[in-house]
Amino acid sequence: xxxxxxxxxxxxxxxxxxxxxxxxxxxxxxxxxxxxxxxxxxxxxxxxxxxxxxxxxxxxxxxxxxxxxxxxxxxxxxxxxxxxxxxxxxxxxxxxxxxxxxxxxxxxxxxxxxxxxxxxxxxxxxxxxxxxxxxxxxxxxxxxxxxxxxxxxxxxxxxxxxxxxxxxxxxxxxxxxxxxxxxxxxxxxxxxxxxxxxxxxxxxxxxxxxxxxxxxxxxxxxxxxxxxxxxxxxxxxxxxxxxxxxxxxxxxxxxxxxxxxxxxxxxxxxxxxxxxxxxxxxxxxxxxxxxxxxxxxxxxxxxxxxxxxxxxxxxxxxxxxxxxxxxxxxxxxxxxxxxxxxxxxxxxxxxxxxxxxxxxxxxxxxxxxxxxxxxxxxxxxxxxxxxxxxxxxxxxxxxxxxxxxxxxxxxxxxxxxxxxxxxxxxxxxxxxxxxxxxxxxxxxxxxxxxxxxxxxxxxxxxxxxxxxxxxxxxxxxxxxxxxxxxxxxxxxxxxxxxxxxxxxxxxxxxxxxxxxxxxxxxxxxxxxxxxxxxxxxxxxxxxxxxxxxxxxxxxxxxxxxxxxxxxxxxxxxxxxxxxxxxxxxxxxxxxxxxxxxxxxxxx
Numbered sequence: 331x332x333x334x335x336x337x338x339x340x341x342x343x344x345x346x347x348x349x350x351x352x353x354x355x356x357x358x359x360x361x362x363x364x365x366x367x368x369x370x371x372x373x374x375x376x377x378x379x380x381x382x383x384x385x386x387x388x389x390x391x392x393x394x395x396x397x398x399x400x401x402x403x404x405x406x407x408x409x410x411x412x413x414x415x416x417x418x419x420x421x422x423x424x425x426x427x428x429x430x431x432x433x434x435x436x437x438x439x440x441x442x443x444x445x446x447x448x449x450x451x452x453x454x455x456x457x458x459x460x461x462x463x464x465x466x467x468x469x470x471x472x473x474x475x476x477x478x479x480x481x482x483x484x485x486x487x488x489x490x491x492x493x494x495x496x497x498x499x500x501x502x503x504x505x506x507x508x509x510x511x512x513x514x515x516x517x518x519x520x521x522x523x524x525x526x527x528x529x530x531x532x533x534x535x536x537x538x539x540x541x542x543x544x545x546x547x548x549x550x551x552x553x554x555x556x557x558x559x560x561x562x563x564x565x566x567x568x569x570x571x572x573x574x575x576x577x578x579x580x581x582x583x584x585x586x587x588x589x590x591x592x593x594x595x596x597x598x599x600x601x602x603x604x605x606x607x608x609x610x611x612x613x614x615x616x617x618x619x620x621x622x623x624x625x626x627x628x629x630x631x632x633x634x635x636x637x638x639x640x641x642x643x644x645x646x647x648x649x650x651x652x653x654x655x656x657x658x659x660x661x662x663x664x665x666x667x668x669x670x671x672x673x674x675x676x677x678x679x680x681x682x683x684x685x686x687x688x689x690x691x692x693x694x695x696x697x698x699x700x701x702x703x704x705x706x707x708x709x710x711x712x713x714x715x716x717x718x719x720x721x722x723x724x725x726x727x728x729x730x731x732x733x734x735x736x737x738x739x740x741x742x743x744x745x746x747x748x749x750x751x752x753x754x755x756x757x758x759x760x761x762x763x764x765x766x767x768x769x770x771x772x773x774x775x776x777x778x779x780x781x782x783x784x785x786x787x788x789x790x791x792x793x794x795x796x797x798x799x800x801x802x803x804x805x806x807x808x809x810x811x812x813x814x815x816x817x818x819x820x821x822x823x824x825x826x827x828x829x830x831x832x833x834x835x836x837x838x839x840x841x842x843x844x845x846x847x848x849x850x851x852x853x854x855x856x857x858x859x860x861x862x863x864x865x866x867x868x869x870x871x872x873x874x875x876x877x878x879x880x881x882x883x884x885x886x887x888x889x890x891x892x893x894x895x896x897x898x899x900x901x902x903x904x905x906x907x908x909x910x911x912x913x914x915x916x917x918x919x920x921x922x923x924x925x926x927x928x929x930x931x932x933x
Contacts, residue, residue, distance in 0.1 A: 649910025696919025
């Protein structure tokens with residue numbers, strides 16, 4: 331990961347700079363790189379840059395400040411996510427860096443002095459407490475005081491809002507009601523960011539410039555502000571309000587993969603699936619440049635995997651199987667077994683579930699025989715121990731427990747879809763056993779693997795029941811309703827860990843049973859269309875303009891004889907179908923009977 335001590339640097343991080351008190355141009359350059367990487371959530375590379383800044387000027391207080399700031403907790407990694415060894419190391423290093431910053435305050439500016447004082451509240455001692463969360467609160471209060479002193483300083487605003495949002499990570503809004511989470515200061519942070527994004531170049535420059543240093547751009551071109559604004563609005567009732575900020579960020583920092591990816595959080599929520607795919611294609615290319623520089627054995631691999639995950643998700647919603655499978659391949663190639671075997675931080679807990687994406691893609695596109703060809707692994711209790719030093723993956727069901735369980739789910743589903751319910755039931759038993767072996771510590775970003783596999787279990791039971799004959803169809807649809815409820819109850823994530831909305835299967839099987847009115851309501855809910863008696867879903871659970879649900883919505887209208895309404899959506903549907911690289915005949919390939927020949931299985 332480290333660089334040599336020259337001005338050469340292989341990444342284009344844009345033009346943002348914050349002039350700091352230093353006698354070294356090299357220190358300034360490394361500081362700016364560290365600050366931008368911090369805003370881009372590549373905290374390890376940020377720390378390397380700040381260390382280089384310190385090496386060039388050991389008296390630069392802000393270089394020590396940057397190191398202390400970037401290695402601590404963040405929106406995606408609260409204190410609770412640090413294992414004991416990492417926590418002790420980070421607290422010690424953060425406390426030391428904060429003290430070093432305080433020891434070099436001669437000639438600093440007032441705002442630098444205030445920032446240095448505030449960061450010590452993040453690490454008030456050299457050893458962790460049993461609960462470090464109160465330190466987050468102290469840091470947020472300290473940064474709010476700094477912001478009160480320097481309300482036009484863009485970096486002060488960014489660090490202040492970041493500190494406050496870290497008190498309620500991924501919980502700034504109540505998912506079901508769309509209201510701000512009580513005590514989260516959501517609207518206050520929105521007001522601060524709205525004002526900051528309107529600050530001019532001149533105002534921002536007067537707040538931050540040191541001597542004749544090059545001023546930063548105005549708020550609308552500040553990478554940290556734009557990043558936080560997207561996170562703040564994505565769970566809101568109106569994520570579209572953040573699209574101007576997303577557009578400003580799209581190419582602002584050309585080699586920061588996570589920032590290139592961030593606009594897609596709002597693209598997905600507003601139905602711009604092609605834009606989301608494009609954003610994550612750019613992000614993946616930047617991530618691969620960083621991978622070539624730093625290798626995979628770092629925490630940023632989580633963010634790289636997240637970007638691939640998002641690319642897969644966007645491709646699924648637009649019906650692009652080739653793009654989705656290529657992203658799976660690139661993701662799998664970039665996650666070596668040696669990485670998952672790192673115990674501190676426990677990388678398997680954070681990353682292994684990404685390897686389970688391929689079965690979801692194959693289910694989405696009805697590639698049943700490809701699913702049956704996927705390898706699965708034996709029960710660890712009956713298998714020989716895996717080689718812990720192996721560079722490549724072996725038949726290791728303990729290491730790949732989420733992947734193995736997901737493959738077995740997909741295989742059982744494939745058997746059911748192909749009409750072999752006895753094989754489906756036998757494989758379901760294997761899936762349930764594999765599911766039981768998945769530890770609660772395994773996650774796919776914000777969701778736990780056990781929660782995701784609970785959706786799989788309910789959906790699988792429904793699909794098998796449905797194929798066991800008409801007498802079991804009511805039970806099947808009840809189990810699908812259970813799966814919908816479990817999926818809706820998942821903690822907010824973007825993209826969702828459950829890759830295919832359960833309502834797509836629910837609507838398809840309702841249509842197969844000839845229950846078009848019920849199917850119409852299901853599709854309308856998924857699309858966020860507020861009519862036909864559809865349930866009004868929380869904004870984050872809607873998937874506007876997706877080709878799968880729109881196909882089912884159109885078919886439901888046709889079968890109900892509502893021809894004018896069907897014609898009204900045909901143009902949009904046909905345009906979406908031209909983007910897809912597969913023939914879409916239903917919202918879910920689990921449906922075996924088409925609209926033309928399903929009369930025999932109607933109620």
